[in-house]
Amino acid sequence: MGCKNCRKSENNKSTYRSEEDKKNLTKRLNIIEGQIRGINQMIADDRYCDDVLIQIAAATKALKNLGNIILEHHLKSCVAHEVKIGNLDILDDVTDIIKKLQ
Numbered sequence: 001m002g003c004k005n006c007r008k009s010e011n012n013k014s015t016y017r018s019e020e021d022k023k024n025l026t027k028r029l030n031i032i033e034g035q036i037r038g039i040n041q042m043i044a045d046d047r048y049c050d051d052v053l054i055q056i057a058a059a060t061k062a063l064k065n066l067g068n069i070i071l072e073h074h075l076k077s078c079v080a081h082e083v084k085i086g087n088l089d090i091l092d093d094v095t096d097i098i099k100k101l102q
Contacts, residue, residue, distance in 0.1 A: 006078035015078065028066050035059040067101050 006015050017025070039055050075094065082090035 006081070015074070021073075025066070025070070028062070028069075032059055032062045032066070035062065064101065071097065071101065 006013070035055060036059055039052060039059065042052050042055060074097075079090050079094055
């Protein structure tokens, strides 16, 4: 029996998220989307480089924070389960994911 949150089939992986989790993640994504639209508008308005760069840094940090939230959930559910059943190959997958998040 697998992790209750993670499902794998032939070429498809999925993770169950509660409606509250989806709502929280979507809210964060909507905020980030707004930040990106704001940066786009700043470029169109010929805003000063420093101002644009500060907004890019804020959007980047928001995306990293979102990634960390999802990674934490993954570690506590799917990865923990795979380690418990002896699948240590999952650790290589997690190492690759962490490298991509940096």
